[in-house]
Amino acid sequence: MSAITHHIPDSMMAAYASGNLPHPFAVVVATHVSLCAECRAALGAHQTVGGALLERSDHVSVSAGLKSDLMAMLDDPVVPEPIFERQGIYPGPVVEALKGKPPRWKTLGMGVKQSILSETGGGSVRLLYIPAGQAVPDHSHNGLELTMVLQGSFSDETGRYSAGDVEIGDEDLEHTPIADAGDACICLAATDAPLRFNAFVPRLLQPFFRI
Incomplete structure (x- = not known):
């Protein structure tokens, strides 16, 4: 993998460490952290600070009944969570989102495909497959978009993004991502x-593609 040059912002890493980052974005952050030593160190630092703050916070008394219930829960059997390991280009957090199965690609046209991993009222997570040289239609954003490259690379008005890099798009960003020459670009997007597409046809098809 090439050197990662586009990382997770510190404020977003702090939200992830505290458990306050919405699920779609947390999937992308977890995936990036699994590949990026620099951001793993930053996450560890935030977790250390959070632990220290908890140690220094005032203790809160609880009722005897609540304490008894909590102690009883310690005796409940613990079912270990499955451990999802990397499969090909897909890091463990992506394999977990896929439930250990291959992506279910759906064609969007012009060789572009997507596989929706999760979709709720709070947002969506999907894989995007973009053939080399193909562009994603010009668009801006109604909210926040995190796009992490898993294979290949793409370029837009803000620069070039290769495997491990994360682009963060907000309401101020209007761009036309184009997959670079070489391998097809496969991205994890939350x-x-x-999105706000500028051309009529993408806007017309948007409800069907759920993007």
């Missing part, structure tokens, strides 16, 4: 609101 959004909390629909």
Whole structure:
């Protein structure tokens, strides 16, 4: 993998460490952290600070009944969570989102495909497959979009993004991502609101593609 040059912002890493980052974005952050030593160190630092703050916070008394219930829960059997390991280009967090199965690609046209991993009122997570040289239609954003490259690379008005890099798009970003020459570009993308396409045809098809 090439050197990662586009990382997770510190404020977003702090939200992830505290468990306050919405699920779609947390999937992208977990995936990036699994590949990026620099951001793993940053996450560890945030977790250390959070632990220290908890140690220094005032203790809160609880009722005897609540304490008894909590102690009883310690005796409940613990079912270990499955451990999802990397499969090909897909890091463990993506394999977990796929439930250990291959992506279910759906064609969007012009060779572009997507596989929706999760979709709720709070946002969506999907894989995007973009053939080399193909562009994603010009668009802006109604909210926040995190796009992490898993294979290949793409370029837009803000620069070039290769494997491990994360692009963060907000309402101020209007761009036309184009997959670079070489391998098809496969990305993990998370959004909390629909995109804003500028051309008529993409806007017309948007409800069917759920993007």
